[in-house]
Every structure is written in structure tokens, then in C-alpha cells.
Amino acid sequence: MLDPKLLRGDLEAVAQQLARRGFSLDVDGLTALESRRRELQTRTEELQGERNTRSKAIGKAKANGEDIQPLLDEVSDLGDRLDAAKQALMDAQAEWDDAVSGIPNLPHDSVPEGESEDDNVELHRVGTPRDFDFDVLDHVDLGRKSGYLDFDLAVKLTGARFAVMRGPVARLHRALAQFMLDTQTLAHGYEECYVPYIVNRDSLRGTGQLPKFGEDLFRLDDEREFHLIPTGEVPLTNFVRDEIVEADALPMKLTAHTPCFRSEAGSHGKDTRGMIRQHQFDKVEMVQIVEPEHSYAALEDMRGHAEALLQALDLPYRVVTLCTGDMGASAAKTYDLEVWLPSQETYREISSVSNCEDFQARRMQARYRKPEAKKPQLVHTLNGSGLAVGRCLLAVLENHQQADGSVTIPEPLRGYMGGAASIAL
């Protein structure tokens, strides 16, 4: 959510910045709404003030043993007028909140302008796609022969867009997650966390999934409005919701390996084959809570933390800066890491690293106290995948496949695989 002061002040400037990301701000509507809201608030507060002074007078008169009936008669209709004013104010406020909650974050100046992913700007490429002297298989065909990767079985157990992994593939999946988690904690200084995979409404509101994007979530049949997490970002970032942390507690660097559940996956018929797009997938998430002046340095660091994993796994990838039109609503700037998939002969997203500045912090009321400042200040929040485990698994399978149907295990994973240098599929 944007700073309400910004929205009450220079709306035109805000509208211009939002136009960069293809969002057209209803300046006139908001202005009218705000002036009406303000008027109603003033009226309500006047009535409240009147009620308070009269009630105090009644209390005083009663204490002096005077007859208070005449005073009571005077205030008889005040309550009704006050109720009406309050109701009107609440309606106007709700209308304003509704309008404001749909406004995305302002893009950072360095974000390239564009409408879609076609306009994203490549930052750099690392690694060279292999030249295969045999016909490459995609992960579906690779896994089918042995049955170690079984989508048909998942259909029977649940339905479309789930996967069953068995044997060495299941172990490789676990090895990847362990390797990522160990790298983030031991090499990059993140604190390992175990978090709930079910969260409440307030948490989803804090990170921005609600109220606008509820249809992307799996919701439990429970009156408490519990939802399965769509990403570890939700529980981790909400650590600081409604908190005032001391400055020396920052930066807070958190990581967790969690499953992620997404209801929308595949609703548009994209990536129907294989485990690119699933309702359930695992991810190691990085979250940083930082002081505002350090958030862009932290963004570069986090991108590096994600890139280090791909380099260690010897996977070719590229980094793109998302253009204004392709960013999520909460982000001010986002890098995507895209890994090379030989079967598709293209780069596919495997990590997304974003600086949300104070957009989420404001929704969450997440603040910190600087010793020299009297008022608590909003923190900046960043999140990034480090990495998506499922997509990483298929990238390893496809990139490191051999002519004999085996897959070479990247060196850093071998310790997690009982020393195996390759697996036979």
C-alpha cells in the first residue's frame, strides 16, 4: 500500500509514476472521495465532541445533586445524528480503502519501462548451454522410463498438476533443498526457519495476496479463513508484522524451505506438461528486513545469493530486470533468474528477487526504532527464491543428462546423495 499522505498530496505525480507500469490512477475520483471523506470526518468529530462535553456536564451536575433530566432531554436526538454521521463516514472510508488497496507500488527509477515480459531487460548471462550429441529428453520423458517421476500416478492420487517422485529423483529433490538451505544459512548468513504452511488472513493481507489476489490461493474449509501459503515469503515477511524492532536487529535475514500451493497454476493452459507449473512445489525462500537506505544494496546481495546456487550446480542461466509492466503489485524492482532448459531451448524463471521497499511494511505496520529518531520508521522488505526446488530439479535432470540415460550429479549435491556421482534413470 502506498503512503496515504502521498495520495492526499501530489496525486498527479503519483499517477505519472503509476502510468509507467500501465496502471491508470483515477485522480478525479480519488480526489472527490477524499474531500467527501474529510468533510464527513469533520462533521462526525464535531458531533462526538458535543456529546462528550454534554456528557461531562451531566456527570458534574449529577455529582452536585442537581436535577439532570433537562440536560438529558437536550441530548435526546444527538445519538441518532451521531450514528448517522458515523455510518456515512464508515461508508466513505470503506470506499477509499477499496480504491487505495488496488493501487500497486511505485516502480523504482531504474526499472525499465515496458508492457510485458517481452520488454524485460537482460542483465547478464552466466554459463553456456551444452552442445548435446544425442537427442535430449525433457524431464517428463527422462522420468517416465524408470517411473521415478510419475505424473499419471499423481493424477490418480489427486488430479492434474501434481507430481510423484520416487527413488533417486525424490532423493535428488531433497538433496537440492538441503543444499540450498545449507548454502543460504552457512555461506550467506540467513537464519533457518521452520514456519506454518497455513496462514491467516492478516498475514496474506500484509504481503499483498489479499484482498486482490485471493483466487490464486487454496483456502481451507474453515471459518477462520485459513489459506495454504503460496510462497514462504508470506510467513517469513509477516514475522515483523505489527512489530517495532530495534535498529540493531536489522538486517534480519530469514530463510525457510517450504511447500508452496497455488490454485491458479495452469488455469490458462500454460505449461501443461511436466512439473514446470504445479499446484504444489517446494521452494527455499529468502527474506530480508532492512533499513530503507540499505534495501537496494540488499537486493543486489540477494540476487547474488540466488545466482551462487545456479553457478554451483553448473546450470546456465540469465538474469533479467523485470519491466514496469511485468512486476508484481508489491514490488518496486524485481530481478528474475532464468535457467536454461535444453528441451525447450529457452530460459525459464527459477527465481524472482524483489525489493518491496515500504509497500508491504506499511500494510503490516512493520517498523524499527532508530536510536536518534523519536518516531518508529517503516522497514523495507525484500524477498527472493533461492531457489524453486522443483524447477531446479528438472533443470538438473535436463542439463546434466547423458546419452546412456543417466544424469550426472553436480559436485555440491553428491554429499547429500550418499556420494553418488550420477543416477541411472
Place this chain on the structure above:
RNA sequence: GGAGGGAUGGCAGAGUGGUUGAUUGCACCGGUCUUGAAAACCGGCGUAGGUUUGUAGCCUACCCAGGGUUCGAAUCCCUGUCCCUCCGCCA
């Protein structure tokens, strides 16, 4: 699943219908004292919104959340959430 007790400012903890936004202590900030520090003493110290040129003043709201009673609610009633204790059950 059953029975009880709680939720108040950064923290601890008073307050059961009438100038109580709220006693007090700790923490924090400023000052006096001191060579310096500590101690002691004095003062300050919540958040949000409105009004305003104004981080001044004034006004309004907020004592877990949402409803209700009342001229008036931190205080009484209802619902919900969370925490604690005991019993049962369970990984």
C-alpha cells in the same frame, strides 16, 4: 474434548460506569550535579486522523477484535481471537 483464569502505552503492572489517554515502576530522551561516569534530583516520553503555513496549538479516535447497553464504557453484556493453569487425548 472438559473446567477455570487472563489480554491495559517499548516492557512490567494499577485501575469495575462520570474531566482517566489512563496511577506507578523500568527502559528511553533532555537538564542539574560530577574531572568523566554512576547514583540522586527535575522535566519529558504512545499511535493514528482532522484542522492549520506549521514536527506549535486545538479537536477526534484508540485500554485484544467486533457488536450491544447508556446522556456517558478501559470498567457492564454478547460474540470471536489469542495466551495461561488443571484434567483427558495424542505424534
